[in-house]
Amino acid sequence: MKRGLIVLFLVIFSFYQMVFADQPVEVTHWQFQAVHTDGTSSFDDNGPWQVILEGILLNNPEQWLDPTPDPTVSPWFMGGEWEIVIQGEGDDHAGTFCWMGQNYGNGPGSDSYSNEEWLAEICRLNRDPNTAYIFRAGDRVRVTGTYLFYGGKLNVNENHQTDSMFDFKLELIKPSVGLPQPEEITLADLKHADDTEIFDPARLTGGEYYQSRRVRINRVSIVDPENWAPNTTITVTDGQGRTFPVVLALGEGIARYECPTGTIDVIGIMDQKAPGYPADLTKGYRLLVLDYDGNGLVLGESGSVRGNLPGDINHDFVVNLVDLAELAEHWMISRARLCDCF
Ligand SMILES: [Ca+2]
Ligand SMILES: [Ca+2]
Structure with a gap:
């Protein structure tokens, strides 16, 4: 009788583990x-x-x-x-x-x-x-x-x-709640005066505080405009000795528009990719910029396109052969599994 109860208990316990523990x-x-x-x-x-x-x-x-x-x-x-x-x-x-x-x-x-x-x-x-x-x-x-x-x-x-x-x-x-307002920071929020990274395991300051969030780095300039291209990393500086890597992602505007010049703000997602093996997990912060709309003052997207002209592919407010050339260059490309899904 006692043994039967133990077996019953074990069966129920195993079932509980299978169904609830995970x-x-x-x-x-x-x-x-x-x-x-x-x-x-x-x-x-x-x-x-x-x-x-x-x-x-x-x-x-x-x-x-x-x-x-x-x-x-x-x-x-x-x-x-x-x-x-x-x-x-x-x-x-x-x-x-x-x-x-x-x-x-x-x-x-x-x-x-x-x-x-x-x-x-x-x-x-x-x-x-x-x-x-x-x-x-x-x-x-x-x-x-x-x-x-x-x-x-x-x-x-x-x-x-x-x-x-x-x-x-x-x-x-x-749906369409809207992107969160980017938190406004400067490179002094991410780097010490000697250009080393601020690492705070309490996550109240530095890269760890902003990691995986939308931020706006104010008042920087691009050190290496010659590296401007999709899927590359450029460097920005605050002009006071601090630098920071900005990864240009695959957004179509990064290929379409010139690298912005002078003092700009940069809007992106803070990321960490720690360098070395074994990785130094106190380092490797970088900003991911997904796309650029060519506005000249903010590296990022304003989220609002002017012109309202169908066919104005490059958004320069005129529909002409430049738009047609871009269309022809990418003719019949499709994006995997956004179309033809089912
Ligand atoms: Ca981290
Ligand atoms: Ca156009």
């Missing part, structure tokens, strides 16, 4: 991004299997990484990639990157996705599962998934596994 846990970005004094994750010391995070979507993923599938087998080559940043709201002063890659097998992970499998994955992730709405920067969203620490940040990702149990899920809470 339930995703809702956390704030601030809780999720907690670090030790050396910059390693403290949340990850004893974190749950999956987390749920909510906030504002800061980017359209194709402006940052190219989702075009490419299954080439080569060390560390990821093929298609997809990454979004979600910023916490109100008191939740932090944010989180959520990453997907095609060729986990080229790094420390499981097998890679075939092109078809990869396209199906990002087809799913680009759309709200309840409404089929295509996510865009400025939406309030909820992500549920597993996570890994990399280069100074705890990222939601699939743990480099193609097994569907590692899928992460993105859901719409409210």
Whole structure:
């Protein structure tokens, strides 16, 4: 009788573990991004299997990484990639990157996705599962998934596994809430006077405070305009000895417009990619600029395009052969799994 009760208890306990112990846990970005004094994750010391995070979507993923599938087998080559940043709201002063890659097998992970499998994955992730709405920067969203620490940040990702149990899920809470106002800072908020990085494990100052959030760095100039191009890194300076790397992402305006000159402000997403192996997690802050609208004063997007002329592809307020040439150059290109999804 007693033995039967023990067996019954064990069966119930196992069932409980299977059903409840691995339930995703809702956390704030601030809780999720907690670090030790050396910059390693403290949340990850004893974190749950999956987390749920909510906030504002800061980017359209194709402006940052190219989702075009490419299954080439080569060390560390990821093929298609997809990454979004979600910023916490109100008191939740932090944010989180959520990453997907095609060729986990080229790094420390499981097998890679075939092109078809990869396209199906990002087809799913680009759309709200309840409404089929295509996510865009400025939406309030909820992500549920597993996570890994990399280069100074705890990222939601699939743990480099193609097994569907590692899928992460993105859901719409409210569309078009709008991007958060960028916090206005100067390079003195990120660098000491000797140009070394400010690292504060309490995350109340420096790069750690702004990591994965939208900021506006005021009054800087570009040191190396010759490096201006999509998918490159340029350097800005405050003219007082401080410098900072700015990653120009894939936004079409970066290819279309000239590098801005003179004193400008820069709007982007603060990132950390710690250098070295093993990585120095107190370093490697950088600003990601997703796109540029050619306004000349602010490196970034104003979010409002003037002209209202259909066919004015380069937004110079006239429709002419320059627009046609740009159209012809990119004729019949499609963006993987934003069109032809189902
Ligand atoms: Ca960090
Ligand atoms: Ca034009």
